[in-house]
Amino acid sequence: SAKKSGEDSIVVATEELVREFDSQKELMEEFKRALMKEEIVPYFQPKVDLKTGRITGLEALARWKHRERGFISPGTFIPMAEEMGLVSKVDFIIAEATIKALKNWITRGVVDKNFKASFNISVRTFEDIDVSEKLKFLLEKHGVSGEAVEVEVTESVFINKINKVMGELSCLKDELGMTVALDDFTAGHSSLRELGKLSIDTLKFDRGLLMAIKENAKRGRIIYSNLINLCNDMGYNSVAEGIEDAWERDFLREEGVSHGQGYYFGRPMPEESFGERLAEERRG
Ligand code: C2E
Ligand code: MG
Ligand code: MG
Ligand code: MG
Numbered sequence: 357s358a359k360k361s362g363e364d365s366i367v368v369a370t371e372e373l374v375r376e377f378d379s380q381k382e383l384m385e386e387f388k389r390a391l392m393k394e395e396i397v398p399y400f401q402p403k404v405d406l407k408t409g410r411i412t413g414l415e416a417l418a419r420w421k422h423r424e425r426g427f428i429s430p431g432t433f434i435p436m437a438e439e440m441g442l443v444s445k446v447d448f449i450i451a452e453a454t455i456k457a458l459k460n461w462i463t464r465g466v467v468d469k470n471f472k473a474s475f476n477i478s479v480r481t482f483e484d485i486d487v488s489e490k491l492k493f494l495l496e497k498h499g500v501s502g503e504a505v506e507v508e509v510t511e512s513v514f515i516n517k518i519n520k521v522m523g524e525l526s527c528l529k530d531e532l533g534m535t536v537a538l539d540d541f542t543a544g545h546s547s548l549r550e551l552g553k554l555s556i557d558t559l560k561f562d563r564g565l566l567m568a569i570k571e572n573a574k575r576g577r578i579i580y581s582n583l584i585n586l587c588n589d590m591g592y593n594s595v596a597e598g599i600e601d602a603w604e605r606d607f608l609r610e611e612g613v614s615h616g617q618g619y620y621f622g623r624p625m626p627e628e629s630f631g632e633r634l635a636e637e638r639r640g
Contacts, residue, residue: 388440400630401415418433418446457631460631466631473504474537475507479516507536508537509525510540522555529557561584561613584611596617599617
């Protein structure tokens with residue numbers, strides 16, 4: 357149920373949630389209040405170097421900490437926020453909280469200069485808002501370099517308003533020094549023909565691809581191997597999402613994926629826990 361507490365325990369289906377809130381309309385009203393009452397917070401999940409196992413960055417993932425109903429999953433409220441035209445609010449709440457946390461860790465000396473913090477920006481946000489302007493403002497406000505930050509976009513950003521999005525991404529990279537990751541790669545309608553045109557630094561392989569390998573080991577493995585080679589030959593950084601055990605880690609590392617993220621290395625966690633984890637690693 358939604359009342360479960362603890363780290364990353366958010367398993368509420370949309371229908372269940374709507375039932376709990378009596379109606380979709382009430383849920384939407386509650387969500388608007390949540391945006392103003394600081395109930396939308398980031399959890400941070402480590403990204404690690406698969407060779408060394410060390411944390412090299414994080415992904416910020418939005419959580420709705422409802423005062424009575426516990427944690428509500430972004431899988432539920434992000435699509436709703438997109439429909440309501442409010443997803444940019446979520447995206448920039450998470451972006452700013454992440455930049456602030458990063459500043460704090462830099463000041464405390466628990467992250468080095470190569471550390472990267474990533475957050476997700478929705479296609480709708482790119483359509484509605486001057487993303488580079490807004491992020492420039494947030495970085496300056498908190499005194500953080502764009503080089504410490506990466507934006508994750510899904511390939512749906514390349515369907516609508518492609519010129520605006522490409523312009524924004526170039527700005528993020530060229531003017532702010534940020535990097536851009538393509539999220540959920542292979543989960544959607546990735547066209548390899550389009551890939552060459554995109555100004556992307558990092559490909560994040562979706563967990564689905566790993567699942568396909570387990571279901572159909574031989575052919576799945578050929579596809580994964582060749583995609584990773586393609587990715588490496590094109591000069592992209594690679595991150596595998598959803599690594600849940602040592603076998604998966606070893607497999608991906610042997611195939612040449614440089615970075616990974618998943619429950620095996622750490623669940624998404626509150627800022628404080630992540631800071632402790634960083635400090636622990638620092639101590640060795
Ligand atoms: P995503 O960006 O692809 O994030 C990865 C998702 O995989 C997260 O789900 C994460 O908790 C989950 N995950 C991490 N490790 C594992 C693992 O080992 N196994 C499995 N099965 N799953 C794992 P989460 O946090 O529920 O987020 C779901 C999606 O919601 C995200 O997918 C992203 O598309 C969206 N989202 C989250 N925060 C934001 C945000 O601030 N803005 C926007 N626009 N979208 C967001
Ligand atoms: Mg992501
Ligand atoms: Mg992803
Ligand atoms: Mg995914």
